[in-house]
Amino acid sequence: MAYSDKVIDHYNNPRNVGSFPKEAPGVGTGLVGAPECGDVMKLQIKVNVDTGVIEDARFKTFGCGSAIASSSLATEWLKGKSVDEAAKIKNTDIVNELKLPPVKIHCSVLAEDAIKAALADYRGKWGKKEAAAGAAAS
Amino acid sequence: MALKFPIFMDSHSTTAVDPRVLEAMLPYFTEKFGHPGSRNHPFGWEAEAAADKAREQVARLISARDPKEVVFTSGGTEAINLAIKGVAEMYREKGTHIVTTAIEQRAGLDVCKRLERQGYQVTYLPVGPDGLVDVEEVRKAITDKTILISVMFANNEIGTIQPIAEIGKLAKEKGIIFHTDATQAVGKIPVDVEAMGIDLLSTTAHMIYGPKGVGALYVRRKNPRVRIAPMIDGGGHERGMRSGTVPVPLVVGFGKAAEICGAVMAEEGARLRALRDKLQDKILSSLDEAYLNGHPEKRLPHNLNISFAYVEGESVLMGLNKEAALASGSACTSATLEPSYVIAALGVGAELAHSSIRFGLHRFTTEEEVEYVGDRTVQVVTRLREMSPLYELAKEGVDLKSIQWKAS
Numbered sequence: 253m254a255y256s257d258k259v260i261d262h263y264n265n266p267r268n269v270g271s272f273p274k275e276a277p278g279v280g281t282g283l284v285g286a287p288e289c290g291d292v293m294k295l296q297i298k299v300n301v302d303t304g305v306i307e308d309a310r311f312k313t314f315g316c317g318s319a320i321a322s323s324s325l326a327t328e329w330l331k332g333k334s335v336d337e338a339a340k341i342k343n344t345d346i347v348n349e350l351k352l353p354p355v356k357i358h359c360s361v362l363a364e365d366a367i368k369a370a371l372a373d374y375r376g377k378w379g380k381k382e383a384a385a386g387a388a389a390s
Numbered sequence: 391m392a393l394k395f396p397i398f399m400d401s402h403s404t405t406a407v408d409p410r411v412l413e414a415m416l417p418y419f420t421e422k423f424g425h426p427g428s429r430n431h432p433f434g435w436e437a438e439a440a441a442d443k444a445r446e447q448v449a450r451l452i453s454a455r456d457p458k459e460v461v462f463t464s465g466g467t468e469a470i471n472l473a474i475k476g477v478a479e480m481y482r483e484k485g486t487h488i489v490t491t492a493i494e495q496r497a498g499l500d501v502c503k504r505l506e507r508q509g510y511q512v513t514y515l516p517v518g519p520d521g522l523v524d525v526e527e528v529r530k531a532i533t534d535k536t537i538l539i540s541v542m543f544a545n546n547e548i549g550t551i552q553p554i555a556e557i558g559k560l561a562k563e564k565g566i567i568f569h570t571d572a573t574q575a576v577g578k579i580p581v582d583v584e585a586m587g588i589d590l591l592s593t594t595a596h597m598i599y600g601p602k603g604v605g606a607l608y609v610r611r612k613n614p615r616v617r618i619a620p621m622i623d624g625g626g627h628e629r630g631m632r633s634g635t636v637p638v639p640l641v642v643g644f645g646k647a648a649e650i651c652g653a654v655m656a657e658e659g660a661r662l663r664a665l666r667d668k669l670q671d672k673i674l675s676s677l678d679e680a681y682l683n684g685h686p687e688k689r690l691p692h693n694l695n696i697s698f699a700y701v702e703g704e705s706v707l708m709g710l711n712k713e714a715a716l717a718s719g720s721a722c723t724s725a726t727l728e729p730s731y732v733i734a735a736l737g738v739g740a741e742l743a744h745s746s747i748r749f750g751l752h753r754f755t756t757e758e759e760v761e762y763v764g765d766r767t768v769q770v771v772t773r774l775r776e777m778s779p780l781y782e783l784a785k786e787g788v789d790l791k792s793i794q795w796k797a798s
Binding site (some may be wrong): 255263268269271283284285286287288289290291292293294311312313314315316317319320357364369 | 428721729779781793
């Protein structure tokens with residue numbers, strides 16, 4: 253199968269590979285997939301708890317080139333978005349951007365799941381503080 | 391010598407036609423184009439003589455007693471279909487049970503599955519962690535309804551060589567027909583249908599530097615005389631077992647390829663084994679948690695299959711694909727989107743099946759190519775591990791099996 257130029261670019265030059273300490277302030281972690289299925293994504297966001305804006309993102313992925321590209325692209329898109337805006341990223345956006353063929357759509361689904369899991373983890377850990385900060389600001 | 395890219399190291403899928411083979415074939419496309427069945431003119435005689443010579447060359451490579459025992463087919467898949475279905479149909483009155491293994495090539499498994507739907511019973515024997523079938527398990531699986539034992543000679547993914555002579559002996563003792571899919575073994579290691587008690591043997595030309603589109607089924611004529619029902623009806627070619635005009639240029643190429651393999655086998659095998667061992671040592675000594683799949687000794691000299699824990703196979707191939715052509719047992723590289731059932735049958739876990747890479751050396755592989763592919767594989771795996779969450783977790787001491795994975 254031939255890969256799109258964008259998939260190849262993300263595979264060769266993955267953006268934001270790495271990890272944040274899980275318990276660091278404002279960090280939300282999503283870990284989705286399963287080793288026996290052949291893909292696992294870890295996606296992390298670092299949110300400014302005062303503004304609710306994602307200031308940084310990191311990923312690590314075990315999976316095919318399209319899975320790596322999907323998660324790399326997701327971290328690029330997450331940076332600078334608010335937590336609420338980030339929740340609106342859809343797998344179809346990733347499919348369109350990377351021109352993924354039908355057999356690779358599950359890679360984009362996994363990336364969307366990873367975003368959601370990271371946001372949920374963030375909200376569980378830091379959401380209250382964000383609300384408190386929001387209340388204090390108003 | 392300068393390296394030429396991409397480097398082909400996928401010889402379990404196919405091989406290049408040897409230039410000597412092509413040269414032998416060429417006249418049979420143009421000036422010597424006769425039909426071997428034309429009995430009444432020189433064009434036919436010439437074609438028949440050429441096909442007969444090829445039959446002898448193939449027979450000699452597998453130590454068949456009589457060239458008439460070689461039935462030309464369109465390839466390995468057809469030979470396997472003809473062998474298993476042919477016996478099943480011919481001996482249905484006698485019994486409806488077949489013994490085979492879980493790691494047969496797709497054709498063997500799919501034929502057996504079809505026969506099951508038609509009322510036959512099939513036992514799929516498991517293999518050990520080294521990929522070997524236990525002869526005692528074969529013995530235990532045999533019932534009074536067993537009409538066929540079908541066990542591949544050498545596996546197409548892990549190269550493991552089965553105890554064929556022992557199974558042949560058992561089959562003879564029990565009076566059961568023994569078929570082996572030898573597409574990966576013929577021409578690479580000694581295959582002797584007489585000494586090994588093989589009754590039916592499937593093989594193909596394109597795995598031994600011959601052309602695609604031709605193969606053969608060896609059908610024993612004596613001790614015992616094996617009969618098979620034909621799958622293709624027509625002019626009664628190939629002693630009625632495979633109708634259809636014999637493709638003389640392809641068959642001539644097959645014969646020439648078989649002759650060359652017979653002449654160079656010992657030397658070529660030793661050379662490829664040394665190169666393979668070098669590749670294996672380079673990779674295993676440079677990387678932690680890289681595991682050899684298959685039996686360390688009882689395997690084809692040109693085969694190497696390694697699982698690289700924590701990285702997925704297709705991503706490794708992608709890192710190499712402008713430079714080297716390899717294969718993986720990863721689901722993403724298979725037509726069925728399932729990870730390799732062969733690696734999974736070794737009991738290593740599906741995650742290591744996704745992580746397996748197969749290297750297939752061949753006649754035209756050079757030492758420089760081996761060095762290059764070895765180095766690049768290590769680099770690519772190392773880079774991918776740096777981006778692998780599983781490698782990170784493992785390095786932190788987390789047992790990956792303790793994690794509740796959420797598969798989507």
